Amino acid sequence: MADELEQSPKNWNESQVSTWLRSIGVKEQYIKKLYEEEVDGQILLELNEDFLRTKICMKSGPAHLIIQKRVELINSKERSQEKKKLTGGKKTELEQKRINQETVQCIPATSEGPPAQTPERDQDVLKDKQTAQEQCVLTSKEDCRPRPFDQEGIDFIYVKHRVLQPESGAFNLTSPCHEFKSFSIAAALDRTRLQAKFVKEVLKFATGCMNIRSNGTIHFGVMDSKEDAGYVHGEIVGIPIQEKDIYVDALDYIERSFSSDKEHVRQCVRPPRFIEVMDRESTEKRYVVEVDIVPSVGIVKNKVYAVRLPNFKESSNKVEFEKETILRRVGSKTEPVMDKDLSDFYQRVKDRDAQREEAEKSQFLSAPDFCQDLGRKLTMLMTSGKKFMEKDKWFIFVTNKFNPDDLCNIDWLLNMNIFCVFDFDPDSKISGLCSRYLQHHAANMHSLQSYRISGDMSIKEFTSHLYLFDQTSWIFCNGRTDFKGNETPCDEMTWIKTKMTFLRESVSLICKQILPKGTFQVIFLLTSPVEKPLLHTFNEFFTDMEGHQDIICICESQESFQKWQSFAEGSCGTETVNNSSIVGMKMSHINSTLQQVQPVKACASKHLPVFVKGTCLLETHVEEQMYSLEILTVDHCDETSEDYINEEKANIEQQFYRGGRVNWLNFWLAEHKYVGDVIERDAYRDVSKLLDGALKCNADETPVNSINIYHHPGSGGSTVSRQVLWNNRKDLRCAVVKPSYSAAVVAQHAVELRECEEKDSQRCLPVLLLIEDSDKEYLDDLRNELEVAIHTKRIQYGSPCFILLSCRRSYDPEKRCKESPLQNVSVTHKLSAQEKRKFAGKRQVLEEQYQPEFILTFVLMSEGFNENYVQQFVEHLLQGIDRQSVATRLILYVALLNTYVQNSFISQSHCEALLALTFHLERFHQHEFEKSLSPQAQLVFLHLRDDKTHIESIRIIHPLVAKEILQQLLGDQQTQSSLAMRLLCENMLFEHRFGREEYLSFLRALFIRRARKSKGDKYDSFFSPLIEHVCEKEKSPDTAIELLKEAFQCFHKDPFFAQQLARLHYTYEKFEEAKHWAETAAKQLPNNSYILDTKGQVYRKWFQAKCKAIDNDNAPKTAQNIADAVETALKALECFQECEKAADADMENLNSSGFFSEVEVGCSLLKLISSSSVFANRANGHSECMKYLLTDYIPKEVEDAWEPFHDRLKKLHKTMQDALEWISEDLSYFQTDIGADEGETPESPEEKISHPLTWLAKNLRSMGSTSVKLILLHFYNVGN
Incomplete structure (x- = not known):
């Protein structure tokens, strides 16, 4: 090894x-x-x-x-x-x-x-x-600078294993020479020995410096490679120090070491400085001890100093003094002056004094320091080189204790999107930055431990749990004095031992999983002396952000900055630290400078309309406490700076007409005549009429009214709904409901909005709430929550208190409008004659201002999204495209998702990973990304930015364009299934961490989500539209199976993919495989009623297939011949009973499919048994069958063949009766059939029973035989 x-x-x-x-x-x-x-x-x-x-x-x-x-x-x-x-x-x-x-x-x-x-x-x-x-x-260790020479009040730090410049001799007398001593052994000696060793080295060095008139510093705890092999010369290691006074008191030997001029020596030898050595791998405190020597000419003039160096003699066990010696610095060494050189040495004293005097004069007469243009530097750093700070960029602040004067100048902070603050001031909430910030904004108080994420929680769940994108997260990094829990501040070393790990996890989580690189900037705002924890925080951010590019340091005090600088330079170099630091600028100057480049005015006030026709102030912190609502104020967007408007108005308009979602600035710009008017569709007029009617009508029936806008995807429904809010913001209290918040939270905030700054809850303006892309169940829940709140407050209402404006996608909006004309409005791709005139006129104006490719969606809309026009447009667009390029592959992937998954997109971070892009300068990030795309991709991709997270993403400008691109790019050579397989295997996309949850949810929906009319789809489907396309259009069920198998593996053997595979297999009568996949799913989720239902459906379909085979074979229905089918039916019933138990235990979802399926299979089983030759061929067959099923009687003909399941068949009447009773109770509760608009649960049953009464009648008819109906009736009566 x-x-x-x-x-x-x-x-x-x-x-x-x-x-x-x-x-x-x-x-x-x-x-x-x-x-x-x-x-x-x-x-x-x-x-x-x-x-x-x-x-x-x-x-x-x-x-x-x-x-x-x-x-x-x-x-x-x-x-x-x-x-x-x-x-x-x-x-x-x-x-x-x-x-x-x-x-x-x-x-x-x-x-x-x-x-x-x-x-x-x-x-x-x-x-x-x-x-x-x-x-x-x-030789690969990092260099560092020494502590500034002979300066008081400098807060400095060394980092272990960094290297000082080599020891040096004097070259201009005022620049200090340096000498290093490891002192590692001596530091462990007792007081007397240590002092003798220390002062001997100090006085030896000091005498040498004084005699040649050179400034100098001797460093203890810095390695000299000559005596410390294995270390770099000048490497900092530090020494442990228990008592600093040992070193300070050691200089008392001066009086005994010099026979004369002792005061001179005292004046020239500075007291020891103790510079802390930071070690990232250890909590042991170590220091470099430094002594500066300053032989000013006014003190040492005409003098030569002789010293008697102290030495501890082990033989006598005491300090003894060597003979008097004159020393001098020669190069990097201190040497005695030899007797033969003494005469010359004395003769040259005057020359050295003259040189020293000249050096001191030139030091004082040197040119003043060059003053940087800190204002420009600050604006360039904060705006990333742009004219204004980015509205959608997140900022992370790391700060320590604020001075009271600085707290009066933080208006610039109040206008920024602050994601979180790492605050090292324990008193911040009482008297620091936090207390001042809370006067203007809402914030959530957190500790470092709050950022520990449990293994079973997704990033999306975690960010929602801490409200990270709703309100600023204030992280108290070193305790909190106002907190009653165990959050006490601690000293530096204790912090490193106890809190360092939590800090590392917090920073890593934010930088590597929550905020993509380039979407945020870290600002170290150092307003008091820097301590070790802050330095560790910098190191963590530097490491996890992979560089210093988005890290800025702002520090007014040069002294405080020194310590920061000495640490940071080791990681990223002197030039980088200096270029990204603002040093010496007062907070008041920073405040004034940055407000000039912010897109919104400082501390702009917002107002709401009130019942008595005036307005009231909406405090920002009050607004932020209603975080589930995007509140539209009377003076919305008025806070936007004039300079920003003039700079960005063309981009804002162009983004909208290219297909981007309308934002409030579009309406504001039109209202203030910066740009042309936003066209009002006919639907706008219709909604306005319904709204006027709702406001005028008596609200005795309900205090909550509803208006529904159903729109074709991409037809402008969102624009119509937001236009209604914009034009009613001065008369009603208007807000958009943000996604992902419960109905209870939204209702609470809506009530708070209604009553904000109103004295009497009986006299308040109605609240107009826009809810986009939500299902009927959510709307009903919200309505119920609002009605409960109104009744709880005993509000007497003569007109509606709340009006819910629902905006939903639909492929048949006109039909929805016809169903309820007094409540529903439709928006379609088709334009009326009046709308055509409006669009033609607007198109002419826009084409004079912009190139057609920059207003593509508007051009398509003005053509009514005519199918031939879209086809020709895409055909022209794709001419000359490189079909093999990565950019084209990206277009195909986005087109596939946009065709099949509503509101889908791919994050820009994912695209960059696929295109293998790297960026050297973040300020050119967006430009470089767009440049990397093909011309076709640049035209069809619409750049989006999430309103909540500010994460950027792309989609194709319109779903119809995406569908056409998919068809034309694939042509006859490729299939959608092969493209989907390629997308599944694209590991670069699948494993990319930023935006991963959204990407995986879209990919999952591509393979699993079934089409639902209630969700705005064209039809109801049994599989996802993609899978149905592969099975029906490509006529390849086997390919669909392979796709789902690959997806099952990619999604870590997700049981819901196994469930889909079971469904797909039994649909094509591959029952053994279907059984395998159903059992695979049920093994992972044994208590999920929907998966157990699928398992039952496998056996139900298998049973039906066996029954069909028996009928087709025309073989006699003997007990032996039908035994296998009976066994399968009983297995199905067993699965459905397990499904029923799981459904009863589930408090959140109502899944009744098990009961209906049990009755259906039971009826089919009864039909099969009663039609068997054992009972059908007898005169008393009916009574025989009843006797067999209800008593212990077993006919001889079935005794052996049905031996394995006699007991189960005899319990059939009990299970059937229980299921029928449940259905009976269910119908008595709900009375009517379930509406077509009923939303589906996250995991839907195989076949949704939307019309239970119809289903029951149908099943009774299908039984055919009167005897079967009698048996069923008898079963039901037996239990009663």
Whole structure:
């Protein structure tokens, strides 16, 4: 194994990976598979358990073992390297012998065969290689600057193993020379010995500096390679210090070491400085002790200093003094002046004094420091080089204690999208930044522990749980003094021991799973002295963000910045730190400067209409507490700056007419005549009439009214609904309901909005709520919640309190409108004559301003989305496209998703991964991405940005265009099934972490989600539309099965894919396979009623097929001939009974399918039994059959053939009676059939019984035989 130990795992080839896998006990079959998959060292370091389980088909045990052993391998390599550093390459004879033996046995393997024995003559070569590797480690350490010389109040820090510039002699007298002492052994001595050793080195160095008139610094805890082999010269390691006064008091030896001029020495030798050494791998406190020597000419002029150096004599056990010696600095050494040189040395004193005097003068007369244009630098950093700060960019602040004066100048902070604040001030909520922020905004208080995510929680669930995209997350990183729980502040070292891990997890979670790179910026706002935890925080962000590009430091104090700078420079270099730091700018100046480049005005006020026709102030923090609503105010968008409007108005308009969703700025720009009017469709007029009628009518029946807009996908329904809200915002309280919030939360916030700043809850304006793309069940729940709230508050209503404006997709909106003309409005692709005139006029205006390709969707809409026009448009668009390029493949993937999955998209981050893009400068990110796309992709892709997360994504400009692109690009050569298979196997997309949940949900819907009219689809389907297309249009059920099998593997053997496979197999009468997949699904989810229902349906369909075969064979229906079918029916009944039990235990979903299916199979079974020759051929066959089923009687003809299931058949009457009773109770509760608009549950039953009464009548008719009906009736009466 020495090849792995000698060589970094990153550089292993496939054979070396195989060798390592064998050494940890992995089975040969898995090793072979990994070898075939070309897993080398680099891939080994990146793979995860999901890859091992899904692609290598590895069991969980060995997969977990490989991941754990890989962690141990990496850690051992790191420890090994650290040990080499600490031991300096020195090894005992025994260790060297062991290493030599291992090296002989294990040369790095580069072939398939086992490692060969190393000949003894190659030992020297190996030793030379080892020495070269160690030398490489020694020379690769990071450089750092020394503490600023002789400056008071400097907050500075060193980082362990960084390297100071080499020891130096004097070259201009005022620039300090340096001398390093490891002092590692002496630091552990007792007080007397330590002081003697320390002061001897200090006075020796000081005397040498004073005598040649040079400034100097002697450093203790810094390695000198001459005396510390294995370390780089100048490497910082530090020394442990228990009592600092030992070093300070040691200078008292000055009085005993100098016979004269003691005061001069005291004045020139500065007190020791203790510079803390930061070690990321240890919590031990270490310091570099530094003593500055400043021989000012006013003190040392005409003087030569002789010193008696103290020395601890072990023989006498006391400090003794050497004879008096004159010392001087020669190069990087301090040496005594020889007797023969003394005369010359004294003669040159005046020359040295003159040089010193000149050096001091030039130091004071040097040019003043160049003043940077900090204002421009700040704006460039905060805007990423643009003219304005990005409205949709997230900001993360890391800060410590604020000064009271600075808190008066944080208006610039209040206008920013702050995702979270890492606050190291425990008093922040009482008197710091948090308290000031809460006066203007809502925020959630969190600790670092809050960001620990449990294994069973998805990222989406986690962000919703902490409301991360709704309100600023305020993370108290070092306790919280106002918190009654166990959140007390702690000192630096305790923090590193107890909280460092939580910080690392928090930063990693945010940077690697929640916010994609480029969507956020981290700002270190340092308003007080910097401590270690802040430095650790920088290191974590730097590591997880893979660089310094989006990290900014703002610090007013140069002294505080020094410590930050000394640490940060080791990670990213001096130039990078300086270029991304704003140092010396007052908070008031920052406040004023940044407000000029913010797209909205500082602290802009918002207002709501009130009952008495005035307006009231809507405080921002009050608005943010109603986080489930996007509230539309009277003066909405008025806060947008004039400069921003002039800069962006063309882009905003163009994005809308290209197919982007309308936003409030589109209406605001039109209203203020910056751009032309937004066209009002006929549907807008219809909705307005219904709204006026609803407001005027008496609300005795209900305080909650509803208006429904049904629209063709992409026909402008959302624009109509938002136009209604915009034009009523001054008369009603208007809001859009954000997705993913429960009806109870939305209702609570809607009530708060209605009563905001109103004295009397009886006298409030109605609230107009827009709910988009929600099902009927959600609307009913919301209506019920609102009505309960109104009744609880005992509000007397004469007009509606709430009006729900529902906007939903539908492929038959006109039919919906016809069903309820006083409540429903339709929006279609087809334009009326009046609309055609409006669109023609607007198109002419737009084409004068923009190229046609920039207003594509509007052009298509003005043509009414005519099928021939769309076809010709796409045909023209695709001319000359490179069908083999990755960009074209991306178009196909997006088109496939957009064709089959409502509102689907692919995140831009996924696209970049597929296109293998890397970005050197984040400010050019978007430009580089668009440039990487083909011309066709640039035209058809619409760039979206999530309103909540601000994550960017793409989709095709319109679903009809996506469908046509899919057909034309695939042509006759490719099939949709092959494209879907390719998409499934696109690991770069499947494994990409940002936007992963959304991507997987769309991919899952592509294969599983059934079409539902109630969800706005054209028809109801039994499988997903894609699977039905493969089965029916491509006429290839086997391909559909292969697709679902691949999806089952990709989605980690998801039981719902197994359920789909069971359905698909039994649909094509492949019952053995269907049974396998149904059992696979049920094994994973044994208590899921829908999966148990599918399992029952497998046997039900199998039973029906067997019955059909019996009838087709015209064979006599003897007990023996029908026994197999009876057994299958009983198995189906058993499954449906399990389904019923699971459904009863499920409090959230109502699944009645088991009861209906049980009755249906039971009736068919009774029909089969009663038609058998045993009972049908007898005169008293009916009574015989009843006797058999209800008593212990068993006819001879069935005794042997039905022996395995006599007991179950005799219990049939009981199970049938129970099922019928349940159905009877269900019908008595609900009375009527379930409406066609009833929403489907997340996992739907096989066949939804929408009309139970009709179903019951149909089943009774299908029984045919009167005797069967009599048996069924008798069964029901037996129990009663």
